[in-house]
Amino acid sequence: MASKSVTLAEQSPQPPKRLKGKKGAKTEARTTQIGLFTVEEPEPFKKATPAVHISAKNKALTLVQHKIYNALLANAIEQDRDHAGTNVGLSQFSIALTDLVDKVGLNSNNRDYLKGVINSLIGTVVNWDFLEAERGEVWAATGLLSTAEMDRSTLTYEFSAKIRDFLVHPQMYATIDMRIVRAFKRAAALVLWENSVRYEGIGQSAVIAIEKLRQLFLGQEGAKTIYPEYKEFKRNVLTPAVREANEVSDHTIEVLEVRQGRAVVGVRFTVARKQEAPRLESVDSDLLMSVTQLGIPSSEARKTLGRHSESDVRNALDYVRAREAKKGATPITNVPAYFRKALAEKWMAPEKSSGTKKAAAAPGLSITGITEEEIREKYRASQLGDARAYFDELSAADQAELIVRYNAWQPMQKWRLESGKKQSAAAQQSFLSWLAHETWGEPSTEDLFKFVIKGLASTATA
Template sequence: MPRKKSSDEHSQIALFQAPEVPNAFRKPVQVIHSKPKSSLSLLHRKLANAWLKNASDTPSDDGWWTIHTATMAADIGFDSNNRAYLIDSARALMGIIFEWDVIAPEGKRKLWKASVLFPEVEIRPDTIRYQISRPLREQVLTPEMYAMIDLNVLKRFRRASSLALYEHCLRFEKIHRTTEVEWQLLRDMLMGESADAKSYQEYKVFKDKVLKVAIAEINALSDIEIELIEKKLGRRVQTLAFNVRKEREQAPEQIDHDENVLDIGEMVKIGILQSEARQLVKKYSHQQIVSAVAYTKKRLTDKKSSKIENPAAYLRKALSNGWAIVESSAPKPGNPTANPDKKPDLLEMYQVKMIREAEEYFSELNSADQTELISEYNATDVSPTLKVKRSKPGKAVRTEFFKWLAKHTWGDPKPEDLLQYAQKLIDTTSNVIKN
């Protein structure tokens, strides 16, 4: 059984403050479920992922992608001064042949079966240029089926077989169990069709020397926990599968109650992220959530009123303001009395406040939801210089991201929001003067 992680290991990521933030990309299943014809080192696997992520993040007009050596080293956690080893490993990737999508049924595979992943590589003093295999290029850039691979998680692995098994299992984390694979095929997927792999002709040896070590490393260092399932034919193990569970799937005590589980489901349907919904059931009572959800649903179906572009943001506001159908005194948005005498900088002050709240909101989400939001932000038409790419972005990137997140989460400020904020400023100032 996989061990339980300590509370420290469950700590959430704080964007731009923690040493690492999600650095993820969509890796197509055809590549994940591939079988290299020769052995791949840990560095080979990390380099390949860094190149694939760079390609998915960076448009190319001529089929060539460029990555700076320093960026590549940071992405894979290569902190050695042995640059020659790094370059030699990059050069070796050009000659490794893969058989693709090997666990898919034969009838569902593409016509092509094997090729190199990076057919052309140019190594320069500070950069590396490379091409991606033409049959795979479309799958890499716009994958239909994929797993979200976080380079920061891959940095932690110490063995190539552990990294390969992690990617294989992560592909199935949403359904909690991998497909069954013949153990010899899994061995070759992890180790390549090499002399090293063929030396493990007996399952018992492969299990003791490779599988057990990889499972222990994944459960100790990654964001998932896996458990081996063996299926036998007679007395011999024939196929293997794995139970897969996300690290943070343990539900807090507050959502063990049926009513809280239902509340989370209702909020998720409207568009609230699941990890945020878990926080909201701790912050608001069951009745408050039921009332706000009902109020939001009624407003969404009201054809006489203007269309709500962001239902999740509307629900958040309904919760914070206590809007409810049963309360006749509940404030109705959309009919506020504008304040013509508000200070010219009130909007800017309010935006600064919301950026701070967006930072706090983001820090409360789990890493999967954080990754999803970062990917969504990077997919907007924001300037390439303002995209979140590094673990510690600059001030301009932080400001732009959290400004976007505030708008994405709560929508544009309405007049009643500014009035309410102005009143709080007045009350605060009055209290200071009195004291």
């Protein structure tokens, strides 16, 4: 039996050939670089977890529906970010049709075809956060879009007010790269990839019951009649989806079957970056999760577990937890930076330190001819090279996530990092300064004191 099925193949009509125009050249793959970086250009956005784990009430979403909805979400998040500071949240978003076609990678800008897909998004009811709804979370169902309007060049659209905030300002999310989304040929493969990438930080998903899995891929009504036997579903849907996701994405995904006796009752997905050598089995997954939960990027966390002993990592974690739990203490403003310093300097929680006293803080700096703030600026400037080296060591996904966070933080459009353009020297320096502060935090007086002493020693030996 052929592996493709009418349910998972494109249910929308095949789009007509793209009309030639001045933007026709944009159909080529986006392989340009962000000027500062030597990785293939990412196009990441934060997709809210409830929007990743969706199940259509009737039939499964088509590939084009998935791609266009992702493009509309990414566009809405960007427009809302640019609107920040006005104290009025956006309820309506707009995108040029040519930009929508380019973001999705369609070979057509036929308005009637696009209207048909947008109509289907308004009429498609989905259950949000489908995998979590039975674990005590609120059940919610709406159409993917609430309204849409299209003129000759622009699509204007809205999300339901009930879901708009968590879509545009996600607290929990998966970082989805539109560069990869465009490469998918099967809707099931894209669904598999998104639902796996959601767990990239810890390397594996929770166990998903087979019936829940079928509804996730086939839609709730579709799952009642399509491939009712798991072996059929596996052969025609799951196996081809895993194969394609591993071919076109930056990840390696595996399906682990959970059995009761001889029957398969559930599956678990494992996910890892292709360029990362350590496999899930080679690290302590609970320890890895503990480190990433502090806000450490997953690729850095894996390298940390490879470069430091398990006891040093656990001591640093215990120190951070003890410090956070200490009553009356000033809150830690940058937990990841605090953890990195605790690990580098081998700090231990009081109950583990065997009475060893921590060195007293360095005295306030007082050097003739230069102020403490000037020393602080020189210290920050000295960190730019280290920040660049740190960034280059991260995985493409973690790099993309940092770019998203930086652009959301940076209020000046001219200093944000833009895809497909050579970055200005000012934008590069702004990013690296932000990255250094995010990674290592504000230097202490002791850090500045050591920096001055090191500088004086270098001068003396020159």
